[in-house]
Amino acid sequence: MTVGKTRSHESAAGHVSGKAIYTDDQRLPAGMLSLYPVLSPHAKARITKIDPAGAYEIDGVVTVITAADVPGVNDTGTIVYDEILLPDKEISYYGQAVVWVAGETDEVARLGAEKVVVEYEPLEPILTIKDAIAAGSFHLKPRVIKRGDPTTALQQVDCYVEGEMAMNGQDHFYLETHASWVIPDGEGNYQVYASTQHPTETQIVVSRVLGINKNQVVVTCIRMGGGFGGKESQANPFAGVAAIAACKTGRPVRVKLKRHHDMILTGKRHGFLGQYKVGFTNDGKIVALDVDLYADGGWSLDLSPPVLLRAMLHVDNAYYIPHLEVRGQIAKTNKVSNTAFRGFGGPQGMVVIEDIMDRVARYLGLPPEVVRERNFYHGEGETNTTHYDQEIFDNRITKVWQQVKDSSNFTARREAIAQYNQASTYKKRGLAITPIKFGISFNKTQYNQAGALVLIYTDGSIQLNHGGTEMGQGLHTKMLQVAAQTLGVKIERLRIMPTSTEKVPNTSATAASSGADLNGQAVKDACETLKSRLAVVAAGLLKLDTPEEMVFADDWIYCRTYPSARIHFEEVTKQAYGDRISLAATGYYRTPNIYWDDATGKGRPFYYYAYGAAVSEVEVDGFTGNFKLRQVDIVHDVGESLNPLVDRGQIEGGFVQGMGWLTMEELVWDEKGRIRTYAPSTYKIPTIGEIPESFNLHLLERAAQDGVIYGSKAVGEPPLMLALSVREAIRAAVAAFGDTDYVPLASPATPEAILWAVEYVRDRATEAVEAVGEPQPVSG
Numbered sequence: 001m002t003v004g005k006t007r008s009h010e011s012a013a014g015h016v017s018g019k020a021i022y023t024d025d026q027r028l029p030a031g032m033l034s035l036y037p038v039l040s041p042h043a044k045a046r047i048t049k050i051d052p053a054g055a056y057e058i059d060g061v062v063t064v065i066t067a068a069d070v071p072g073v074n075d076t077g078t079i080v081y082d083e084i085l086l087p088d089k090e091i092s093y094y095g096q097a098v099v100w101v102a103g104e105t106d107e108v109a110r111l112g113a114e115k116v117v118v119e120y121e122p123l124e125p126i127l128t129i130k131d132a133i134a135a136g137s138f139h140l141k142p143r144v145i146k147r148g149d150p151t152t153a154l155q156q157v158d159c160y161v162e163g164e165m166a167m168n169g170q171d172h173f174y175l176e177t178h179a180s181w182v183i184p185d186g187e188g189n190y191q192v193y194a195s196t197q198h199p200t201e202t203q204i205v206v207s208r209v210l211g212i213n214k215n216q217v218v219v220t221c222i223r224m225g226g227g228f229g230g231k232e233s234q235a236n237p238f239a240g241v242a243a244i245a246a247c248k249t250g251r252p253v254r255v256k257l258k259r260h261h262d263m264i265l266t267g268k269r270h271g272f273l274g275q276y277k278v279g280f281t282n283d284g285k286i287v288a289l290d291v292d293l294y295a296d297g298g299w300s301l302d303l304s305p306p307v308l309l310r311a312m313l314h315v316d317n318a319y320y321i322p323h324l325e326v327r328g329q330i331a332k333t334n335k336v337s338n339t340a341f342r343g344f345g346g347p348q349g350m351v352v353i354e355d356i357m358d359r360v361a362r363y364l365g366l367p368p369e370v371v372r373e374r375n376f377y378h379g380e381g382e383t384n385t386t387h388y389d390q391e392i393f394d395n396r397i398t399k400v401w402q403q404v405k406d407s408s409n410f411t412a413r414r415e416a417i418a419q420y421n422q423a424s425t426y427k428k429r430g431l432a433i434t435p436i437k438f439g440i441s442f443n444k445t446q447y448n449q450a451g452a453l454v455l456i457y458t459d460g461s462i463q464l465n466h467g468g469t470e471m472g473q474g475l476h477t478k479m480l481q482v483a484a485q486t487l488g489v490k491i492e493r494l495r496i497m498p499t500s501t502e503k504v505p506n507t508s509a510t511a512a513s514s515g516a517d518l519n520g521q522a523v524k525d526a527c528e529t530l531k532s533r534l535a536v537v538a539a540g541l542l543k544l545d546t547p548e549e550m551v552f553a554d555d556w557i558y559c560r561t562y563p564s565a566r567i568h569f570e571e572v573t574k575q576a577y578g579d580r581i582s583l584a585a586t587g588y589y590r591t592p593n594i595y596w597d598d599a600t601g602k603g604r605p606f607y608y609y610a611y612g613a614a615v616s617e618v619e620v621d622g623f624t625g626n627f628k629l630r631q632v633d634i635v636h637d638v639g640e641s642l643n644p645l646v647d648r649g650q651i652e653g654g655f656v657q658g659m660g661w662l663t664m665e666e667l668v669w670d671e672k673g674r675i676r677t678y679a680p681s682t683y684k685i686p687t688i689g690e691i692p693e694s695f696n697l698h699l700l701e702r703a704a705q706d707g708v709i710y711g712s713k714a715v716g717e718p719p720l721m722l723a724l725s726v727r728e729a730i731r732a733a734v735a736a737f738g739d740t741d742y743v744p745l746a747s748p749a750t751p752e753a754i755l756w757a758v759e760y761v762r763d764r765a766t767e768a769v770e771a772v773g774e775p776q777p778v779s780g
Contacts, residue, residue: 007646034102034255041120042122045122050098061104063102094675139301143329147388159280163355183252197221200505225472230339286360299336306443307344340511377392390604426622429733432725432726458577467507482520482523482524485710519589532547593607611636618733625751638700648699650719662723740761744760
């Protein structure tokens with residue numbers, strides 16, 4: 001068996017030795033030009049003058065690219081055409097690239113950019129979700145998903161609270177910044193090398209801005225140094241502007257962003273605001289939830305509609321809520337156009353419901369884990385069906401929850417922490433457990449398809465092409481394992497090829513955690529086609545007449561009922577060529593039985609769900625607000641893992657990235673809309689110092705999933721939400737500084753935010769002592 005075995009990443013040696021080639025590491029073609037942007041100093045303004053003349057005073061500047069140079073459509077919007085590539089009338093966000101200077105070197109282009117004169121008439125920007133609400137500034141109409149009658153139910157419940165939950169965005173901070181090369185062939189065709197998660201969409205956008213057919217553009221992604229969703233749509237403008245320059249000059253052109261340019265120019269995870277009313281029983285069962293979700297879309301639409309939809313579809317997380325109405329809107333602000341980020345809106349929806357769960361528990365004086373357990377989806381029918389009418393046939397919530405409670409020794413540790421907190425005045429510890437239920441499939445049904453192309457050569461070596469892109473997540477490694485397993489050959493026979501639109505057309509983005517699901521099935525389909533052809537040849541060579549009984553294993557082909565009759569794989573491939581039998585095959589897969597009705601907000605948008613649960617323990621310093629993550633225990637459902645080593649890496653990495661979003665990665669804009677956290681010096685991501693010494697991870701056992709590639713489950717995005725346990729553990733520690741029915745905690749929970757929360761709890765405790773005997777008001 002090749003599938004299911006622990007195997008190192010196929011490029012691991014290249015990664016650690018520096019030999020792995022990325023887009024901008026290739027050998028430069030002769031005459032390659034570099035582009036450098038001229039950025040707007042305003043978040044919103046009218047452009048009154050663009051004068052590039054000064055740039056040409058710099059020796060080595062070849063041209064300046066402006067809106068007038070676009071031969072096709074000056075727009076790189078993905079869902080609608082609302083994303084001007086090169087503005088000539090209005091600025092929509094701080095740092096927007098107005099023009100690009102092409103020079104013989106990076107330095108020449110930079111010096112030329114400094115000489116370009118652009119004059120502006122500043123306008124008042126909209127910078128926050130609340131400002132957008134006040135101004136009625138939104139992209140598209142509101143969306144609604146509803147079950148039951150929350151309005152009536154909220155009037156009849158035992159208990160009721162309302163509140164809001166705001167959360168910040170997150171920068172992708174991949175190791176490799178955006179890079180694109182465009183090489184014209186002199187005959188009207190263009191070879192594009194791009195760090196893109198969606199080569200087909202990059203192909204579409206380049207053909208659009210150049211005004212040519214898609215078949216004149218080939219987009220290749222060698223590999224990416226990280227993506228996390230930030231290269232799903234955001235790669236397109238950089239490939240587009242390089243293509244315009246290549247068209248204008250007839251020379252190869254590259255864009256390679258500096259780190260600060262990447263952080264200024266590219267979209268982030270959407271910041272969200274959730275406003276809710278929740279009704280519940282005296283024993284903690286939620287009866288009704290009415291919630292408004294607002295996503296900060298930024299200046300253009302990008303992928304905001306499906307991001308918002310996924311947040312709305314995950315606002316329940318793992319909980320059955322009989323009456324639920326969620327409304328969603330996309331705020332239009334003068335910021336970068338926010339985009340896909342690991343979890344794609346799901347984490348934002350889950351933060352809201354987990355905040356509510358803790359709020360309900362503290363209101364009732366119940367342990368938060370008890371309230372969570374009491375609200376899990378369970379049984380059959382209504383209590384196991386989501387608010388969008390999808391029944392959860394494979395419900396494993398309770399299973400992963402109980403396993404992690406047992407393996408982490410949760411109950412005993414909770415008691416020990418309570419004793420510690422009684423004895424410690426200035427430091428408090430907190431323990432929390434949170435679940436996840438995450439739907440797997442693209443929100444847009446048509447994207448749930450994939451293709452592959454497998455080529456076998458007469459020496460028995462094999463080239464493997466598929467539509468997914470490699471960004472360090474191990475997709476190529478898994479595809480090699482799937483192909484080797486299906487063909488019954490040693491994995492060393494296979495060579496994985498860079499993803500290219502000329503090999504596999506019309507592909508979907510490598511996103512939605514579906515890379516292995518979709519492409520794995522397509523690869524398997526192509527390999528099965530080749531096996532059926534080779535089986536006929538092998539049977540003939542063995543003088544047998546039952547090709548359907550041929551077994552392919554360990555580079556040998558033999559008869560299942562007569563195993564001593566066997567022949568080597570290479571001999572069969574040579575003979576197949578001699579018999580004029582094709583040794584190339586395409587494969588295709590479409591996810592079955594999924595659909596979505598956008599008008600009704602109902603359907604079966606997900607093929608299945610991934611589940612997990614995490615227990616986190618923290619210690620909070622009451623003087624500084626700093627916290628230390630002491631221990632993490634995780635049980636996660638990956639089905640029957642294709643590669644446990646790769647999957648463990650994804651779970652650990654996703655958890656840490658989620659922890660960074662929720663606790664330290666703070667994006668800051670000033671009152672003029674200028675982003676101030678645009679460098680590693682001002683934007684903090686987790687380091688090895690934040691990783692707990694005790695980090696225990698268990699994959700759910702005997703968990704094969706029906707209908708997916710070799711029983712495996714998606715693993716890219718779901719683990720990020722496990723980090724909600726860290727946020728809730730911090731809240732538990734903060735609560736130990738006082739006694740209150742509400743612990744407000746900002747997101748991200750930076751030391752400053754934690755300190756403010758501690759002060760709030762202490763103040764409420766003091767007020768309670770001073771007002772002994774007086775009834776306490778309900779928090780609102």
